[in-house]
Amino acid sequence: MDQRTGTGLPASFELAWGVREQPNKGPKRGLSLDRIIATAIAVADAEGLRAVSMGRVATELGAAPMSLYRYVATKDELLTLAADAAYGPPPDVPLPGEDWRSALARWARAERDGLRARRWILQIPISGPPTTPNAVAWMDRALRCVEGTGLDAGERMGVLLLVTGFVRSNVLIESQIVEAMEAAGQPAETRLDGYGKRLAAVADRARFPALHAVIDTGVLDEESGDENEDFDFGLDRVLDGIEALIGTRSLRP
Amino acid sequence: MDQRTGTGLPASFELAWGVREQPNKGPKRGLSLDRIIATAIAVADAEGLRAVSMGRVATELGAAPMSLYRYVATKDELLTLAADAAYGPPPDVPLPGEDWRSALARWARAERDGLRARRWILQIPISGPPTTPNAVAWMDRALRCVEGTGLDAGERMGVLLLVTGFVRSNVLIESQIVEAMEAAGQPAETRLDGYGKRLAAVADRARFPALHAVIDTGVLDEESGDENEDFDFGLDRVLDGIEALIGTRSLRP
DNA sequence: CAAAAACTGCGTAAGTGATACGCAGAAAGT
DNA sequence: ACTTTCTGCGTATCACTTACGCAGTTTTTG
Numbered sequence: 263m264d265q266r267t268g269t270g271l272p273a274s275f276e277l278a279w280g281v282r283e284q285p286n287k288g289p290k291r292g293l294s295l296d297r298i299i300a301t302a303i304a305v306a307d308a309e310g311l312r313a314v315s316m317g318r319v320a321t322e323l324g325a326a327p328m329s330l331y332r333y334v335a336t337k338d339e340l341l342t343l344a345a346d347a348a349y350g351p352p353p354d355v356p357l358p359g360e361d362w363r364s365a366l367a368r369w370a371r372a373e374r375d376g377l378r379a380r381r382w383i384l385q386i387p388i389s390g391p392p393t394t395p396n397a398v399a400w401m402d403r404a405l406r407c408v409e410g411t412g413l414d415a416g417e418r419m420g421v422l423l424l425v426t427g428f429v430r431s432n433v434l435i436e437s438q439i440v441e442a443m444e445a446a447g448q449p450a451e452t453r454l455d456g457y458g459k460r461l462a463a464v465a466d467r468a469r470f471p472a473l474h475a476v477i478d479t480g481v482l483d484e485e486s487g488d489e490n491e492d493f494d495f496g497l498d499r500v501l502d503g504i505e506a507l508i509g510t511r512s513l514r515p
Numbered sequence: 516m517d518q519r520t521g522t523g524l525p526a527s528f529e530l531a532w533g534v535r536e537q538p539n540k541g542p543k544r545g546l547s548l549d550r551i552i553a554t555a556i557a558v559a560d561a562e563g564l565r566a567v568s569m570g571r572v573a574t575e576l577g578a579a580p581m582s583l584y585r586y587v588a589t590k591d592e593l594l595t596l597a598a599d600a601a602y603g604p605p606p607d608v609p610l611p612g613e614d615w616r617s618a619l620a621r622w623a624r625a626e627r628d629g630l631r632a633r634r635w636i637l638q639i640p641i642s643g644p645p646t647t648p649n650a651v652a653w654m655d656r657a658l659r660c661v662e663g664t665g666l667d668a669g670e671r672m673g674v675l676l677l678v679t680g681f682v683r684s685n686v687l688i689e690s691q692i693v694e695a696m697e698a699a700g701q702p703a704e705t706r707l708d709g710y711g712k713r714l715a716a717v718a719d720r721a722r723f724p725a726l727h728a729v730i731d732t733g734v735l736d737e738e739s740g741d742e743n744e745d746f747d748f749g750l751d752r753v754l755d756g757i758e759a760l761i762g763t764r765s766l767r768p
Numbered sequence: 769c770a771a772a773a774a775c776t777g778c779g780t781a782a783g784t785g786a787t788a789c790g791c792a793g794a795a796a797g798t
Numbered sequence: 799a800c801t802t803t804c805t806g807c808g809t810a811t812c813a814c815t816t817a818c819g820c821a822g823t824t825t826t827t828g
Binding site for chain 4: 539543544580585
């Protein structure tokens with residue numbers, strides 16, 4: 263099922279795009295790519311990415327693992343498609359008359375929401391630039407937000423990569439913290455109060471003065487009350503930086 | 516070998532930090548954590564991350580796979596330590612009297628250089644915030660760059676996360692492109708000239724107008740002549756955004 | 769209508785990988 | 799000398815991905 267045709271994409275991707283003709287010979291299919299993908303997502307949602315194996319997905323479908331290979335060439339391919347479907351369609355941005363900053367911020371928040379709901383997406387090894395339908399749709403929407411700002415095509419792409427990179431990075435780091443806190447179900451007498459204290463136990467104060475200055479304030483030992491604070495901080499910096507660039511173009515939407 | 520003590524870190528991490536006492540009974544060790552880590556790195560450097568297995572590392576060391584478990588509790592632990600060692604020590608920033616922006620930019624570039632030399636680092640699943648020696652050292656150095664700028668501890672951490680997130684994301688995206696180009700060794704007659712063309716073959720122009728506007732310019736079909744261009748663009752945006760924030764603090768280094 | 773072609777599902781199998789368990793021997797402590 | 803701790807590793811289990819090919823289904827072709 264790795265029959266690449268004129269599009270250069272794997273056949274399963276063409277299926278996802280709806281540009282591949284259905285076979286017209288052979289028995290009726292008992293499976294479908296959509297069902298396989300949906301099942302992979304359900305397993306990941308319930309038990310995390312590591313639980314997603316070809317065998318597991320097949321079992322959930324009441325099929326044999328090898329039959330999945332009629333639809334996807336490799337497990338990696340299935341995971342890529344699962345991530346794409348899990349992303350879902352992009353937000354409706356920009357609204358008519360909406361300024362670029364507001365639109366892009368909404369886009370970023372929507373991506374963040376989606377990733378936080380399905381953190382396993384970020385664990386999927388990616389082996390190429392986005393070529394799946396939803397990923398591409400999200401790209402288009404972000405690019406629309408910065409059209410008419412005076413940025414050239416390369417810069418618009420740069421902005422897209424910057425913002426999406428920030429979002430994914432932010433959620434990834436948050437996920438790491440969430441995971442560490444869940445893993446903190448260690449024997450009670452060995453459990454430290456937080457990350458900062460753990461660091462302080464091994465990191466020499468004389469050698470890491472700036473880090474200790476931060477640890478001493480306690481910010482590394484507790485979650486901030488507002489779960490959006492870190493994200494908003496970073497997003498504002500990014501948008502400020504983009505705004506500075508757009509300002510140099512003397513063009514406003 | 517998952518004997519957590521007062522630091523709350525895995526024993527192998529304590530070894531990496533040099534805060535774990537060496538056992539004083541039993542036969543002389545034929546292996547060492549450093550050698551195991553170095554071997555894992557050598558394999559990853561030569562053949563990529565997927566080639567790194569406990570069996571492969573053991574074979575390279577002339578040992579049995581199970582003996583590695585005297586030193587690390589899991590393969591994930593080994594990979595985390597390998598990534599840390601591969602990162603190496605941080606750059607010497609800030610220089611005396613160096614302004615925050617220059618220092619932070621140098622820090623970012625150094626991280627980028629390291630990651631580009633060893634792209635496999637970005638493929639390692641990470642399951643918690645940094646607790647290994649070099650990672651922590653890099654953190655400290657970045658924090659030093661923004662000390663004295665008027666940012667509070669939380670904001671300094673936010674800046675660190677923003678910059679490192681940007682660097683890693685930038686290199687990851689670049690790696691995806693590099694990988695796709697290497698994978699483009701497909702049958703010649705099915706090979707398109709570039710990513711943009713592949714997208715154009717499936718992405719409907721009416722549905723994705725902003726994306727097509729970018730594709731039409733050709734920027735998605737060729738590598739830019741300057742391999743630093745994308746990175747510098749993003750870094751400048753990020754630094755501009757941070758600069759805007761620091762400006763509101765009315766404090767200058 | 770029969771044969772050929774294409775397709776579907778899946779049984780069997782091979783190879784690989786991570787890691788649990790426990791043995792035997794080495795070295796230090798009592 | 800005996801006990802304790804540690805090291806290396808043989809054996810084994812379980813799980814996973816995917817190659818190969820068989821048998822049956824369905825459409826197309828002559």
